Amino acid sequence: MARILIATDAWHPQVSGVVRTLETTAQLLRAWGHAVEVIEPSAFPSVPTPFYPEIPLCVMRTGRVYERILRFRPDNVHISTEGPIGFWVRRFCRRVGWRFNTSYHTRFPEYLKQLARVPEGVTYRFLKWFHGASSCMMVATPSLEKELFSRGFRSPIRRWSRGVDVGTFRPRAGTATNYPRPVLLYVGRVSHEKGIDDFLKLNTPGTKLVVGDGPARAELERTYPEAVFLGYRKGEALGEVYSAADLFVFPSRTDTFGIVVIEALASGLPVAAYPVTGPMDIITRDELGALDTDLGRAVQRALVNGNPAACREEGARYTWERCTQQFLDNLVPIR
Structure with a gap:
């Protein structure tokens, strides 16, 4: 050894x-x-x-x-x-x-x-x-x-x-939420370099959930009062948030992978993202989500074409x- x-x-x-x-x-x-x-x-x-x-x-x-x-x-x-x-x-x-x-x-x-x-x-x-x-x-x-x-x-x-921990990040039958649907989820650092502004300014129906914290949180909470900022979540609590959402939005253009993307897939969530390093290596077919230079179009396509079972199967490959x-x-x- x-x-x-x-x-x-x-x-x-x-x-x-x-x-x-x-x-x-x-x-x-x-x-x-x-x-x-x-x-x-x-x-x-x-x-x-x-x-x-x-x-x-x-x-x-x-x-x-x-x-x-x-x-x-x-x-x-x-x-x-x-x-x-x-x-x-x-x-x-x-x-x-x-x-x-x-x-x-x-x-x-x-x-x-x-x-x-x-x-x-x-x-x-x-x-x-x-x-x-x-x-x-x-x-x-x-x-x-x-x-x-x-x-x-x-x-x-x-x-x-x-x-990804497929025991923590998994679909949960009957996961309820009081938020108007579709529920769009962001998980990550709450900071401008992560592209979170692009997510929050989307003109989409439903609810935008933000999990995480960072230096831009207070500013963004004031600017986007309709979004729900949950702070940090870990373990089962984080897994439950994933499974309660309808779509994961990954607005970063600068990450080199994005573990949160495969956590979302393992939870049965399709992903909307830009066609950049990380997402373009993971979201390789329509049933897993959508990539587009227009993040709003990616969200629309992913909501229509995403297949939760296919997402779970793909996410579980990343052990x-x-x-x-x-x-x-x-x-x-x-x-």
């Missing part, structure tokens, strides 16, 4: 697809008998990231990071994020001549351009440098691989898909066991 070190700047109490993926992957690897060490922000002093306060920027002595690595004696090193923890673990590996993997989860160039007016080219140059030394960069979808290759990323690229096996197969020995 392997000793696997995972370095990540994304961890609890953050609520995100990255955190869910890493947490579930680590749990399964341990259940399969592997030793897993996660170097994550709670062990170090930190300050909130400007424009994204949920993500801590760790301020640590490099010696503490190096001691953790040496004490664990890993067989494999996976660097999951490009923040301070990822940077220092990468630097250690380069200094001692160890090989390592990385993964590309987040479109920081697009986010930083929108939130802080940082030119995309500057951030992409940093990311190409960061991942360029990796023995293998993992990505979730074929379209993301194609895009990154076109941008000049040249590390070997391997697939690392995502999973965490398969996802974790991909991760394990992609790891490289440090020497």
Whole structure:
């Protein structure tokens, strides 16, 4: 059995697809008998990231990071994020001549351009440098691989898909709701870069439900008083919200996958989204939903053509066991 070190700047109490993926992957690897060490922000002093306060920027002595690595004696090193923890673990590996993997989860160039007016080219140059030394960069979808290759990323690229808990996210017979139908659901960070404004301004009948929280919530509640903001939901409570809805709307143009999309499918919900990386890899036929550059048209088509049974069958294909096996197969020995 392997000793696997995972370095990540994304961890609890953050609520995100990255955190869910890493947490579930680590749990399964341990259940399969592997030793897993996660170097994550709670062990170090930190300050909130400007424009994204949920993500801590760790301020640590490099010696503490190096001691953790040496004490664990890993067989494999996976660097999951490009923040301070990822940077220092990468630097250690380069200094001692160890090989390592990385993964590309987040479109920081697009986010930083929108939130802080940082030119995309500057951030992409940093990311190409960061991942360029990796023995293998993992990505979730074929379209993301194609895009990154076109941008000049040249590390070997391997697939690392995502999973869904089909016990939690499932159709529930007789799930009742007092909201006028159709019920359109959004689950995710309540922030402008996620495209939530495009969802809320849709001129559609029924009810718009928003699950999640974020810096734009108060503003959006004032602007769209007809929408229902539920805050965070987890586990069974989140699964029940999915199963009470009629359609899932995924308005993001910048996510690299969208775990919430496969959670919706597993719950029997068709999906309306833009034809971008993530949705275009998942919503591949009409009975699963609709993709359109006009989100309103996507909603209309998905409500007509979506097939709950087909959605459930498709969503159930995304198992965490398969996802974790991909991760394990992609790891490289440090020497």
